[in-house]
Amino acid sequence: MQLNDWQRELEAYLLGQDTTANPALRASLLGSPALSAEDGLAIYHNAYRARLLEALRGDYHAVHGWLGDEAFDALAGAYIEAHPSQHFSLRWLGARLASFIEGYLMAEQSAPLSELARLEWAFSLAFDTPAGEPLSLQQMASLPAADWPTLQVRLLPSVQWQSCRYNSVAVWRALKDGTAFPGSTRLEQPQVCLIWRQGLISQYRSLEPGEAAALHGMAVAGWSFAELCAQLSELGDNAPLQAATWLRQWLSDGLLQRYGI
Template sequence: MSAADLGATQAALADLMRRVSSLVGDAETSAVAARIAAGNDRLSPVEQVDIYREQFFLRHVDVLREDFRSIEHLLGDDAFEALSKAYLSAVPPASYSLRDLGHGMARFVAEHEPWSSDALVADLARVEWAFVEAFDAPEAPPLDVTTIASAPEDAWPRARMIFQPSVQRVALRYPAHDYRISARKDEEPARPAEAKTWVVVYRGPAALQYIDIDADAFALLDELMRGAPLGEACERAAEKSGGALETFEAKLGAWFQEWTTFGWISRVDFGASPDR
């Protein structure tokens, strides 16, 4: 088999593996399968390939079930499998790593019925994915406090804060993080009441951690993590929240101390261009 033929065969097999429904009964698919599998006295080539496809699909559903257990708890087994089938059809695997399989779930459920009619589903997807991202994010060097101790006061408005890659912030319509924790403990949490919530997920020294923060702190954190210098970030955050700039400036010290204690900040650059 030539390299070109091998490439074409691999591409055809990859396409068949992405199908979520049976391959048996389609003449064109049977012809493709005959180039891939030999068949035997019990199974035709397309039946052989369909077994592989079904196992491939079930393995991917299992991965989604593990990554989004709170959604499965909310919807139930059958409804979650239907969601997984729809998701895998619309967003087929694009990476060799199963870790990346659920990267588009939050957007998918937010944009497609019937899941888009329930904001809790999208909130759960976003929280679950924040934990996935935080779990295996690279580790940046910890903050060297000596680099900021000597910074002149007039340098701070230009300062850009570089955060640890594991730090994930999520704005929610529901306290989905609490529901997630209960569901993963195999408890029976009641559906939460709608309540705007701002959550940060991050990797602590020994385990993943999460914390609720208030709307003002989240607004500022969001601007800083987008790369805005501190002075500009305060102005934008105050404008978004409708609060006074002085309010943000008065809280800065406490927020900065808290974020430093949690290990969120890796570096503070004074007058540098953003790199995150």
């Protein structure tokens, strides 16, 4: 058996469900008095799957905490079978778990659990994504008055925008801190949660509907600062102040970068 054929045989064995190796692979290996070839292969087979499970448990600590060991391991095993690792790094193994949950469980169970999974994955993305160049309060203070009306900004690459229909943030916080599980409940109205990174620290904040609409309009839909003020026209003379207050908050949080320079 040539080396590349042997490597493919070993890969197929490790990725498969059967712990018994095919005869060709078995015949290519020598055991020892202390460990047979069959037992050695089984150890590798089990260790590989255990490492995949460990990676998913690490990425989805809250989902694991909610389901418990047995139910999470069953979910993870079914997921790995449907979506085997395709990347040299296990970092991306769990990328499709939230979508998988939606088809794995009944709708009333899957909706809050998949939302929690998306929230956890957003924290991972925020931590790994390049930081970008945040627009600072000092830079804004030096901006000429004539440039303010046409000012445009965008979210930094690390900022993850999550729309939550359930109390997923409270569930995530409780499971992360090891406090009493609050139970999953549907919110009266969807809530936006932002997740981003400052340095090596993950941050998150829930937004009231008005602020969420304003930030989406300016940093996603492309409004200028003048257009933001116009959208807040129902506030009358307070519109520019409210727009400036929110902008200051977003800059302090480190969410924005300049656009269109």
